[in-house]
Amino acid sequence: MAATAAAASPLTPLPPFLQRPSFPRFRFTNLFLRNPNPTSSSTSIIVSGPRDNRQPIRxxxxxxxxxxxxxxxxxxxxxxxxxxxxxxxxxxxxxxxxxxxxxxxxxxxxxxxxxxxxxxxxxxxxxxxRTDCALYADMVSSLTRSKRGSEIDILMVEFMEEVQMGGGALSGDLRGPARLVKALVAAGKGKAVKDVYEMMKRGGCEPNEYLFKFMIKGLRGLGEEDAACEIEKDYELWGFGGLCAEPLAIL
Structure with a gap:
């Protein structure tokens, strides 16, 4: 009985296989939270980017x-x-x-x-x-960024054919033709600018003062002095204050 009482005494150590293993205490929250000390050198910021130069679809x-x-x-x-x-x-x-x-x-x-x-x-x-100058202007701008000058020339030939077949793109509203002229000037296509202007006159789409000046300046910048002078003469005939003194002659 005495031996049994001594074995049960709390002062007697348990055998090793019955002892609870002791582990170091961790603050598990620190494993998932940012370093509380922002100045510590152990803090690293990972910035992820695109794998290549492809633009994301909007x-x-x-x-x-x-x-x-x-x-x-x-x-x-x-x-x-x-x-x-x-x-x-x-x-x-x-x-x-x-x-x-x-x-x-x-x-x-x-x-x-x-x-x-x-x-x-x-x-x-x-x-x-229906023939739309704005659609052609966007296509010209895209080809210009890709430096596809020959494709722009082909595209403008097709545009002129559409207009001649009665597309009606160069009559009435001035916004589409203005966008197309700007795109062609940016592409360095002076002859195409002159062709579009002639088609505008045939279709009764009369430029305003801004577009007149833009075409004149743009053509001169492209070295198309003769075409710029022809448009400048029409601009002088166009009149003061945007009032057309007489119909513009088709060259």
């Missing part, structure tokens, strides 16, 4: 899910003409007008000029399409 009011998926599919397949044509005949063909134009704008924004030209060609075949 999703918003004018870019639907269908347009986003179409743009992504075209960009993935841009080096495979057969796959691109399959996407065009399936996904692109199902896009409504707003989505097609939104996808075109997104490809232009990301300087995917080859894909943008393909969608622009598709848009021009749609029943709802």
């Amino acid at each position: 999703r918003g009011r004018t870019l639907s899910t269908e347009a986003i998926l179409t743009v992504q599919a075209l960009k993935r397949a841009r080096n495979d003409e057969a796959v691109v044509e399959r996407i065009v005949s399936t996904s692109v063909a199902r896009l409504i007008r707003a989505d097609l134009l939104a996808a075109l704008t997104e490809l232009q924004r990301q300087d995917q000029w080859q894909l943008a030209l393909k969608l622009f060609e598709i848009a021009r075949r749609e029943n709802w399409y």
Whole structure:
């Protein structure tokens, strides 16, 4: 009995295999919270960025899910003409007008000029399409950023053909032609600026003072002195205060 009482006494140490292991106490909250001392050198900030130079697609009011998926599919397949044509005949063909134009704008924004030209060609075949100077201006600007001068020349030939066939793009509203002229000046296409101006006169789309001066200055900056002088003569005939003294002669 005495031996049993001694074994049960709290003063008697337990065998090692019955003892509770002791662990160091950690403040687990510090593992998940920032270093409370902001001046400590152990604090590091990791900044993540894009894996390449691709611009993110902007999703918003004018870019639907269908347009986003179409743009992504075209960009993935841009080096495979057969796959691109399959996407065009399936996904692109199902896009409504707003989505097609939104996808075109997104490809232009990301300087995917080859894909943008393909969608622009598709848009021009749609029943709802009408010759639009603003659409051409955006396409010219995209090609200018990609330094595709020969494609701009081809595009402007097609534009002139559309206008001559009764597109009506260079009559009435001045905003579209003004955007196109600005894009052509930025692209260094003086002859195209002169051609657009002649088409404006044929269609009865009379420039205002600002556009007259912009074309004159732009053409002179491009070395097109003769064309600038011709437009300057028309500007003088145009009259004081924006009142046309007489119809501008078509050269």
